[in-house]
Amino acid sequence: MNEDLEEGIKSVTGFQEGSMPFRYLGVPIQTGRLSKKNYSALTEKMVAQIRGLGAKKLSYSGRVVLINSVLNTLHNYWAQLFIIPKSVIKRIEAICRNYLWDNSPDYHRVPLVAWDKVTMTKQEGGLGINKAEVWNIATVGKLVDWIYTKSDRLWIRWVHNVYLKDKDWHEYVPPNDATWVWKHICKVKEKLKDGFVDGSWVSHPMGYSIRRGYEWLKPVQAPQPWQSIVWNNWNTPKHSLISWLMLQGGMNTKEKLHKIGYYSDDRCILCDSMPKTIDHLFSSCVYSCKVKHILENWIGNNLPTISHLAASITNSV
Incomplete structure (x- = not known):
């Protein structure tokens, strides 16, 4: 249309002339394919949520809830509007992985458990976080x-x-x-x-x-027989996740950190008699045995050691 007609329409309607790309309902709108730069609004919003008030004070179990209820929700909204490139998907998964294990969107620590395991369902032995690419x-x-x-x-x-x-x-x-x-x-x-x-x-x-x-x-994995022991209404989420980490061998014990040069020795700091492995921490250490003995006297019954329980669960798998 000519310029006079355009100006007449704007004066009658009160509309203003804009240009593309522009933002609508929080997402960029343009005629062509979105570039990687356009998706920065998504990843920046995820990072802002992580750095928001209180996000850094959550436990592992709290971070899992935030990833599922907030970070993945942002990704799901964009995924229903655009076909997200693989490079952006990898960045989204990296933000979620880094936040889960390090309270930060940036990479600082080696993950305690592989991301492919984390994105399995709880019945299959994971944490039930959706795999962004799938x-x-x-x-x-x-x-x-x-x-x-x-x-x-x-x-x-x-x-x-x-x-x-x-x-x-x-x-x-x-x-x-x-x-x-x-x-x-x-x-x-x-x-x-x-x-x-x-x-x-x-x-x-x-x-x-x-x-x-x-x-x-998603590849189907066999249900783990221990999932009902770890994830049930009797356990608090924090204790359930600690138990899950133990069964995955993902706890940063002194013995594991010694192998990567973080400590000069692998001895238990409580008893200083044996390497501090998961089995020693929960079962063999004299302090663990004392705590177990006190609990047995309190409830009036013998308790299986953590090592025997973990062994029986692993053998049943």
């Missing part, structure tokens, strides 16, 4: 499902008229000159292909959802 694929899978079911949405109608043109979506292969976004959606379709039969998600009668797609994509 969750992002499952989120894009929602678009794949809409195309399968021909959802009554303007974008889906456009896809069927411009890209598919009555072609079979199940067997569709994108052309070489297709956009990056469309090629990525087609790659996700191939990963979820076995889950769709005749256009319907066969793994659940209620159809596809992001959570069901995530559980379908």
Whole structure:
């Protein structure tokens, strides 16, 4: 339109002329693919949450709750709007991992337990934190499902008229000159292909959802027989996580820190008689034995040692 008409519309409506990119509902809006720089708003917001008031005062169990309820929620919101690049996904996982083990978004300490183990469900021996990369694929899978079911949405109608043109979506292969976004959606379709039969998600009668797609994509591990002992209503979250760390061999005992040069020796600082291993700390140390004896007299019953309990659990696995 000419300049006079444009000025007339602005004067009548009170609108102001803007430019792209701009921010709407907390996310950048532009016509093309977002660059890595555009995603800095997401990672910076996650870092700001970590550095916020009280975030550094949480225990391990408290940090797990914050990661699931706050940090992953931020990622989930963006994942439903954009296809997040792998480099940004790795940065998101690094922020969550560093915060869990070091109270900081930056890398300072070696993780006590591998991230692949942490992102397993509690039944499988993990902490139940979502794996960001798999969750992002499952989120894009929602678009794949809409195309399968021909959802009554303007974008889906456009896809069927411009890209598919009555072609079979199940067997569709994108052309070489297709956009990056469309090629990525087609790659996700191939990963979820076995889950769709005749256009319907066969793994659940209620159809596809992001959570069901995530559980379908994630490698399934055998349930651990000790999970009900560690995670139950009788244990406080802090004690449950300490027990979980013990069973994963992730506690920073003096014996472990001596191997990486943090201490000059590995002797127990309480009894100074043996290396301070997990077994010694909870069972063999004379101070541990005294505490155990006091508890047995108090409850009027013998208690199994932590080492025997851990051994029986490990052997049952």
